[in-house]
Amino acid sequence: xLNRPTTMDPDDGSAxxxxxxxxxxxxxxxxxxxxxxxxxxxxxxxxxAPERCVGELALPxxxxxxxLPAMSPAAAYDAGAxxxxxxxxxxxxxxPENWLPVLLEALEAGLDLVSGMxxxxxxxxxxxxxxxxxxxxxxxxRVPPPNIPVATGRKRSGRRLLTVGTDCALGKKYTALxxxxxxxxxxxxxxxxxxxxxxxxIAGGGIPIDAVVVDFVSGxxxxxxxxxxxxxxxxxxxxxxxxxxxxxxxxxxLLHGSQPDLFVVCHQPGRAHVLGYPDYPVPSIDExxxxxxxxxxxxxxxxxxxxxxxxxxxLSEDQADVLITSQARRLALPVADPxxxxxxxxxxLDACAA
Amino acid sequence: xLNRPTTMDPDDGSAxxxxxxxxxxxxxxxxxxxxxxxxxxxxxxxxxAPERCVGELALPxxxxxxxLPAMSPAAAYDAGAxxxxxxxxxxxxxxPENWLPVLLEALEAGLDLVSGMxxxxxxxxxxxxxxxxxxxxxxxxRVPPPNIPVATGRKRSGRRLLTVGTDCALGKKYTALxxxxxxxxxxxxxxxxxxxxxxxxIAGGGIPIDAVVVDFVSGxxxxxxxxxxxxxxxxxxxxxxxxxxxxxxxxxxLLHGSQPDLFVVCHQPGRAHVLGYPDYPVPSIDExxxxxxxxxxxxxxxxxxxxxxxxxxxLSEDQADVLITSQARRLALPVADPxxxxxxxxxxLDACAA
Numbered sequence: 001x002l003n004r005p006t007t008m009d010p011d012d013g014s015a016x017x018x019x020x021x022x023x024x025x026x027x028x029x030x031x032x033x034x035x036x037x038x039x040x041x042x043x044x045x046x047x048x049a050p051e052r053c054v055g056e057l058a059l060p061x062x063x064x065x066x067x068l069p070a071m072s073p074a075a076a077y078d079a080g081a082x083x084x085x086x087x088x089x090x091x092x093x094x095x096p097e098n099w100l101p102v103l104l105e106a107l108e109a110g111l112d113l114v115s116g117m118x119x120x121x122x123x124x125x126x127x128x129x130x131x132x133x134x135x136x137x138x139x140x141x142r143v144p145p146p147n148i149p150v151a152t153g154r155k156r157s158g159r160r161l162l163t164v165g166t167d168c169a170l171g172k173k174y175t176a177l178x179x180x181x182x183x184x185x186x187x188x189x190x191x192x193x194x195x196x197x198x199x200x201x202i203a204g205g206g207i208p209i210d211a212v213v214v215d216f217v218s219g220x221x222x223x224x225x226x227x228x229x230x231x232x233x234x235x236x237x238x239x240x241x242x243x244x245x246x247x248x249x250x251x252x253x254l255l256h257g258s259q260p261d262l263f264v265v266c267h268q269p270g271r272a273h274v275l276g277y278p279d280y281p282v283p284s285i286d287e288x289x290x291x292x293x294x295x296x297x298x299x300x301x302x303x304x305x306x307x308x309x310x311x312x313x314x315l316s317e318d319q320a321d322v323l324i325t326s327q328a329r330r331l332a333l334p335v336a337d338p339x340x341x342x343x344x345x346x347x348x349l350d351a352c353a354a
Numbered sequence: 355x356l357n358r359p360t361t362m363d364p365d366d367g368s369a370x371x372x373x374x375x376x377x378x379x380x381x382x383x384x385x386x387x388x389x390x391x392x393x394x395x396x397x398x399x400x401x402x403a404p405e406r407c408v409g410e411l412a413l414p415x416x417x418x419x420x421x422l423p424a425m426s427p428a429a430a431y432d433a434g435a436x437x438x439x440x441x442x443x444x445x446x447x448x449x450p451e452n453w454l455p456v457l458l459e460a461l462e463a464g465l466d467l468v469s470g471m472x473x474x475x476x477x478x479x480x481x482x483x484x485x486x487x488x489x490x491x492x493x494x495x496r497v498p499p500p501n502i503p504v505a506t507g508r509k510r511s512g513r514r515l516l517t518v519g520t521d522c523a524l525g526k527k528y529t530a531l532x533x534x535x536x537x538x539x540x541x542x543x544x545x546x547x548x549x550x551x552x553x554x555x556i557a558g559g560g561i562p563i564d565a566v567v568v569d570f571v572s573g574x575x576x577x578x579x580x581x582x583x584x585x586x587x588x589x590x591x592x593x594x595x596x597x598x599x600x601x602x603x604x605x606x607x608l609l610h611g612s613q614p615d616l617f618v619v620c621h622q623p624g625r626a627h628v629l630g631y632p633d634y635p636v637p638s639i640d641e642x643x644x645x646x647x648x649x650x651x652x653x654x655x656x657x658x659x660x661x662x663x664x665x666x667x668x669l670s671e672d673q674a675d676v677l678i679t680s681q682a683r684r685l686a687l688p689v690a691d692p693x694x695x696x697x698x699x700x701x702x703l704d705a706c707a708a
Contacts, residue, residue: 150600151600152599152631209568210568211567211568211569212567213564213565213566214567214571214603214604214607215600215601215604218601219600243652245505245610245652245653246505246506246507246572246573246610247569248572248610248649248652249571249603249607250569250603252602253568253602256600256602277506279508280652294645295596295602295645295649299599
């Protein structure tokens with residue numbers, strides 16, 4: 001252990017540890033995408049960060065639209081945009097050749113580039129050369145910031161809430177966004193803390209927690225929600241699940257580093273198996289509460305469940321109401337679908353503010 | 355999730371996923387080290403892989419020795435060595451300038467270089483150029499192999515044992531080595547699987563699990579102990595602790611990917627606090643057993659504790675015997691100090707073979 005590293009990337013001694021910080025506002029780039037499913041990032045930005053979205057730009061052949069005004073890079077710059085953000089995914093995560101001309105045009109128009117694609121902007125020489133010549137930034141949101149420290153385990157000031165889940169991809173990001181927005185609307189001091197690429201784009205900063213080397217994952221979570229005023233609440237976007245056969249380490253590292261006082265369990269009623277893992281049943285909400293408390297109390301002995309967020313997008317309003325009411329009674333906890341709002345969500349917010 | 359990567363390093367499409375595989379036998383390089391504490395790697399290799407160690411090489415001023423014959427790189431090559439292995443650590447993990455001449459001499463003598471230092475051989479241009487010209491390999495043991503996949507959670511054939519601990523740095527590697535060696539000496543089919551740099555050097559291969567990106571840590575553990583004959587036992591070197599405020603994610607990812615049938619809890623009697631974390635008490639052996647079963651059963655519902663390994667290096671033989679006997683009675687499990695051997699260790703081996 002004598003020469004165990006104490007930060008994730010100490011070779012780069014130039015930069016202090018910190019969160020990614022994104023340029024903006026954005027021109028949303030939609031490529032030549034024809035399927036809404038590949039444009040979740042653009043829709044997320046339109047819905048959750050409209051004040052950071054100036055317009056959209058699509059290539060010929062695209063059929064997806066966010067409804068924002070179509071703009072050239074130069075027109076977007078004149079309208080206040082300072083970065084072109086790639087708002088779509090591609091099969092395999094590559095950046096297609098035919099996108100390069102418009103990306104170069106954006107750099108020339110004065111826009112930085114922001115991408116959450118698997119392929120990195122920084123690995124495309126034409127973009128690197130143009131960005132250097134023009135003094136623009138290429139921001140790959142999947143790349144963690146340098147010099148992430150090993151976690152200290154030190155209790156920090158301020159309050160923290162983490163969303164956890166019975167599986168991946170069922171609403172942990174949107175639940176955290178809705179809770180932070182709801183509390184701020186009530187005049188409370190709350191900040192959404194992003195741990196995934198879309199969340200980082202919406203928040204304008206954060207740490208892509210699942211791209212961090214495992215020795216530093218709890219340190220990254222500590223960095224993400226620093227000391228704060230006693231009444232301040234960081235609402236931290238959860239990742240994975242403690243019951244996921246591949247990603248539980250992400251979840252535990254985030255849980256330990258976040259030291260949450262409160263957590264909200266996110267669940268999609270009717271999902272039987274872990275996405276992509278038919279041999280692994282989705283755990284019950286009760287199991288997730290028990291295990292999150294059991295593991296989370298290591299770094300915060302006062303951890304407790306504030307309530308449950310149900311993703312009822314596939315249910316009718318009546319079905320959702322019945323389910324929310326019955327689960328709230330069964331668990332003796334606030335239960336709501338944050339995207340439906342209403343009195344149930346207000347009760348969940350009350351519990352998060354308590 | 356649409357463009358979530360499915361392997362850790364898909365840009366490098368040339369190499370299939372696999373374990374690091376080290377060249378050897380070794381000439382152990384001791385630098386100019388004057389403190390035994392910095393030479394643990396060299397001592398570990400001498401003690402656990404003597405058949406892979408041809409001799410040692412120290413610079414003027416060094417006072418550390420493994421007791422192996424002193425050799426020049428050329429003499430070591432003639433004696434069968436095929437790699438110079440850096441067997442010492444330095445404060446900060448850097449490779450000192452004054453080591454370069456002898457490292458270059460080793461390359462010229464026909465030896466590859468193997469290092470577990472934090473600073474990478476591959477980042478030192480004189481070594482890179484010489485290795486290219488001479489057709490030698492520079493092996494940085496801290497660097498994971500490319501293309502580690504996301505874990506599948508699929509149950510594998512063969513049997514697995516994982517060492518877990520109440521803390522870091524108290525005997526998980528040596529316990530796994532002693533169990534694997536003890537079983538092989540009994541004629542059983544067992545393999546030590548290394549997850550840390552010294553273990554990898556001793557075994558001649560493995561995966562540095564704590565250097566893996568967290569999304570892939572369980573996938574790396576799956577790769578490390580592949581399908582095997584039904585009676586074969588992989589004895590997997592544990593890392594960290596589920597009760598460590600910084601490294602529990604490493605431990606959980608390794609636990610889930612290893613899918614152990616059996617685990618052995620490693621503990622150092624008298625250690626009160628987690629090393630370097632005075633606010634975190636070391637958990638009891640009982641707590642570690644309970645939590646390891648609770649978390650490990652996700653990927654192997656049959657997981658159970660085979661016994662306990664106590665590191666009693668700081669106790670007299672009598673003190674150790676009394677402690678081992680009383681703990682075995684209290685826990686109703688085999689308890690032994692593998693480095694002391696004896697009947698207690700034979701009972702622990704019986705349990706591991708069962």
